[in-house]
Amino acid sequence: MTRVKMPDIKERKGMAHGWWIACVLLLLAISFVFDMWGDKRLIREHKPVDPKYYSTNTVRHAFEKAETAQAGYQFECSSCHELMEPPLQIPKLIAEHEDIVLRHEAAMTCYTCHSRTNREVLNDIYGTEVAFGESENICRRCHGPHYRDWKLGIHGRVMGYWDKTKGPSTNKTCVSCHDPHAPKFPLMEPSPKPSRDHYITGGRNAAHDEPR
Amino acid sequence: MPRMTNHDDQNLQEGLNSLGNEKMSRRDFLRRGSILATGMGALMAAMSPLRQLQGAFDPEEFVQKHYKEMTPEEMDKVLRRIERKVAERFDVKATVRDIKPMDGVEYVYALNLSKCNGSRKCVHACVNENNQSRSPEIQYITVLKMPQGTMDMDKGEILYDPPKVPEEGYYYMPVQCQQCANPPCVKVCPVHATWQEPDGITVIDYDWCIGCRYCEAACPYWARKFNFAEPRIPKERINPDMSYLSNRPRSKGVMEKCTYCLHRTREGRYPACLEACPTGARIFGNVLDPNSQISFVLRNKRTFVLKEEVGTIPRFFYYFDE
Numbered sequence: 194m195t196r197v198k199m200p201d202i203k204e205r206k207g208m209a210h211g212w213w214i215a216c217v218l219l220l221l222a223i224s225f226v227f228d229m230w231g232d233k234r235l236i237r238e239h240k241p242v243d244p245k246y247y248s249t250n251t252v253r254h255a256f257e258k259a260e261t262a263q264a265g266y267q268f269e270c271s272s273c274h275e276l277m278e279p280p281l282q283i284p285k286l287i288a289e290h291e292d293i294v295l296r297h298e299a300a301m302t303c304y305t306c307h308s309r310t311n312r313e314v315l316n317d318i319y320g321t322e323v324a325f326g327e328s329e330n331i332c333r334r335c336h337g338p339h340y341r342d343w344k345l346g347i348h349g350r351v352m353g354y355w356d357k358t359k360g361p362s363t364n365k366t367c368v369s370c371h372d373p374h375a376p377k378f379p380l381m382e383p384s385p386k387p388s389r390d391h392y393i394t395g396g397r398n399a400a401h402d403e404p405r
Numbered sequence: 406m407p408r409m410t411n412h413d414d415q416n417l418q419e420g421l422n423s424l425g426n427e428k429m430s431r432r433d434f435l436r437r438g439s440i441l442a443t444g445m446g447a448l449m450a451a452m453s454p455l456r457q458l459q460g461a462f463d464p465e466e467f468v469q470k471h472y473k474e475m476t477p478e479e480m481d482k483v484l485r486r487i488e489r490k491v492a493e494r495f496d497v498k499a500t501v502r503d504i505k506p507m508d509g510v511e512y513v514y515a516l517n518l519s520k521c522n523g524s525r526k527c528v529h530a531c532v533n534e535n536n537q538s539r540s541p542e543i544q545y546i547t548v549l550k551m552p553q554g555t556m557d558m559d560k561g562e563i564l565y566d567p568p569k570v571p572e573e574g575y576y577y578m579p580v581q582c583q584q585c586a587n588p589p590c591v592k593v594c595p596v597h598a599t600w601q602e603p604d605g606i607t608v609i610d611y612d613w614c615i616g617c618r619y620c621e622a623a624c625p626y627w628a629r630k631f632n633f634a635e636p637r638i639p640k641e642r643i644n645p646d647m648s649y650l651s652n653r654p655r656s657k658g659v660m661e662k663c664t665y666c667l668h669r670t671r672e673g674r675y676p677a678c679l680e681a682c683p684t685g686a687r688i689f690g691n692v693l694d695p696n697s698q699i700s701f702v703l704r705n706k707r708t709f710v711l712k713e714e715v716g717t718i719p720r721f722f723y724y725f726d727e
Contacts, residue, residue, distance in 0.1 A: 222450035359673030384525035
């Protein structure tokens with residue numbers, strides 16, 4: 194056992210040093226508690242993103258029936274089209290259907306897909322009548338590989354179950370995403386970008402604060 | 406044991422006397438007392454970060470076994486405890502389950518880069534499904550804006566934010582956990598807190614993770630994310646359908662990553678990112694089923710994997726088809 198000599202406090206000369214150390218410790222303690230020269234490391238509060246940025250909706254609405262019937266109008270397409278024959282030349286849309294822009298294929302006219310005799314139905318390029326809800330049967334006459342992929346579930350939107358024994362999966366139709374008059378997939382507003390300024394508020398990284 | 410000598414005894418007695426009250430002056434007492442008080446104050450200030458840990462310590466959680474070692478009864482107790490904790494922390498009634506992998510299933514993902522338009526809807530659908538921290542923000546999917554004509558991922562831009570996507574001259578490449586068949590992240594884990602399940606999904610036991618971040622460094626796809634702070638999620642955004650290995654709320658100091666939404670996919674459903682993708686660029690399924698969509702893609706499309714040269718053997722494929 195080593196010899197331990199207890200210090201005699203009365204005789205110690207280092208009392209002044211004790212005060213100094215105590216003062217320094219106290220100052221350090223105060224500075225740590227109030228984080229006087231730190232980065233504050235506060236966490237930046239992000240607003241939760243709008244649910245539209247992760248909704249599972251398709252980019253457009255597919256009509257099951259002709260648009261007039263869908264909207265609940267009493268009249269049918271033929272109410273007008275009995276009287277007037279739309280011109281074959283595109284685009285010459287007057288008074289009605291002004292919102293329709295035909296940007297599909299140069300050779301296409303209204304009658305490539307719409308029946309000339311019965312406006313309530315569509316027809317494919319061979320003249321076979323096709324209901325509005327089954328328009329993929331028109332598309333597939335030209336877009337065979339896409340139709341094959343869509344049938345298999347690898348083109349377009351699928352929802353539900355990958356395991357068919359557990360539940361159904363639904364395929365969205367062509368017109369859920371593609372406007373048949375201008376089928377190019379529309380440009381979209383991107384969802385918010387990731388944030389790179391999680392912790393530091395104000396101070397040296399303020400230049401990167403771009404709340405959205 | 407050495408005996409105490411008289412000399413030692415005398416020394417000790419002197420010391421005790423000097424500490425005793427009868428020999429201490431008032432001045433000495435005040436001096437020593439104030440030094441002691443200051444010292445204690447400084448010590449408490451230095452220890453103040455520990456105060457934040459109060460409440461986080463849970464003896465039950467501390468003695469909890471590793472996921473693979475728990476019996477079903479123990480697991481059930483743990484799941485109920487997690488439900489209680491979720492209720493305390495977020496005031497949400499959640500159901501936490503432990504979903505086992507299906508037999509004869511191996512999950513593979515494919516992503517059609519010709520279709521992806523960089524809308525980032527998958528990123529936020531994933532965050533919403535998997536209860537990631539909103540502030541600070543944790544996201545499993547990173548979408549890279551890549552200039553056309555290169556596959557160099559270093560040229561990818563993450564913080565793109567134009568009014569409309571896609572932009573002319575770029576393609577978009579979402580990167581998430583590739584569920585490698587030879588995962589480097591699993592090899593480096595010093596405590597076996599992460600492992601590969603029979604259906605190919607690499608999972609993490611969040612209660613076993615020590616937060617060393619070796620796996621984050623080992624992953625060549627930046628797929629693993631670390632909770633640097635206590636995750637914060639608004640109450641109304643909590644997804645109450647939780648599972649132990651995937652989307653139950655994490656705590657500060659643990660790693661997390663994409664699990665192919667195993668609480669959904671092990672029940673036969675599609676992952677959340679796939680259902681949210683507006684362009685249908687994502688293909689998911691069981692690669693062991695020759696009639697599945699993913700098998701068709703792997704047979705018929707020209708697929709490739711990211712960073713093939715590092716030998717991770719990913720279960721995530723990319724392809725262009727137009």
